[in-house]
Amino acid sequence: MRPIQDLQMKHWYKIFSVIIIFYTLIWGLLNPVPRLDILNETIRNVYYHVPIWFAMLFMMAVSVVQSVMFLSKNTLANDTRAYNAALIGFFFSLPGLATGCMWANYTWGTPWTFQDPKLNGVAISILIYLAYFILRSSVEDELKKARISAVYNIFAFVMMNIFIMVLPRLTDSLHPGNGGNPAFGKYDLDSNMRLVFYPAVIGWILFSFWMYELTNRFSNLKNKIND
Numbered sequence: 001m002r003p004i005q006d007l008q009m010k011h012w013y014k015i016f017s018v019i020i021i022f023y024t025l026i027w028g029l030l031n032p033v034p035r036l037d038i039l040n041e042t043i044r045n046v047y048y049h050v051p052i053w054f055a056m057l058f059m060m061a062v063s064v065v066q067s068v069m070f071l072s073k074n075t076l077a078n079d080t081r082a083y084n085a086a087l088i089g090f091f092f093s094l095p096g097l098a099t100g101c102m103w104a105n106y107t108w109g110t111p112w113t114f115q116d117p118k119l120n121g122v123a124i125s126i127l128i129y130l131a132y133f134i135l136r137s138s139v140e141d142e143l144k145k146a147r148i149s150a151v152y153n154i155f156a157f158v159m160m161n162i163f164i165m166v167l168p169r170l171t172d173s174l175h176p177g178n179g180g181n182p183a184f185g186k187y188d189l190d191s192n193m194r195l196v197f198y199p200a201v202i203g204w205i206l207f208s209f210w211m212y213e214l215t216n217r218f219s220n221l222k223n224k225i226n227d
Contacts, residue, residue, distance in 0.1 A: 017210060023199060024203060049099040051197070059092060067079070071147070124159075
């Protein structure tokens with residue numbers, strides 16, 4: 001009985017994340033939302049687009065923490081975890097970008113506009129992290145690769161936050177909460193929406209951490225086989 005309880009405690013967040021995501025996917029389409037001009041039913045995308053970006057930011061934060069740990073401890077395991085977290089974060093940036101383009105197409109009339117600094121910042125941030133993966137593949141020495149990657153990863157994380165969190169708030173932006181536009185929570189994220197939005201953020205973050213753990217386990221098995 002005890003091993004079963006230990007197993008349940010170990011995997012509780014995985015079960016919890018799946019339940020929450022299913023809840024938000026289904027109830028997010030069924031619960032009532034504010035009837036706003038232009039947005040209309042597309043406001044439901046806030047349940048999917050924004051939480052996925054939260055998961056991406058969480059993974060990139062985990063990645064940079066592991067890079068800092070590598071620079072302080074010089075342990076290759078930290079470099080592997082940093083890479084895996086960045087990989088999961090990059091993976092989440094793709095559906096985040098896709099849902100954002102779909103939303104923009106319905107509300108702004110175009111899936112992409114270079115007049116919005118946040119969209120430009122997202123594109124630049126994705127390219128910066130893409131360069132991180134290319135950089136790693138171009139260096140053969142494991143320790144040298146880990147050191148260069150760790151330093152670059154810190155740079156990438158700082159630049160990403162500047163491009164998508166800081167600059168859009170200093171200039172005109174179409175995004176809510178940026179460039180003088182009020183945030184969703186300030187004028188239209190009502191109590192019904194909060195019952196879906198906040199669980200969605202928690203669910204996707206937990207799910208991203210689950211993917212991160214699976215990737216780490218795969219890396220450990222791969223290293224054992226190679227050794």
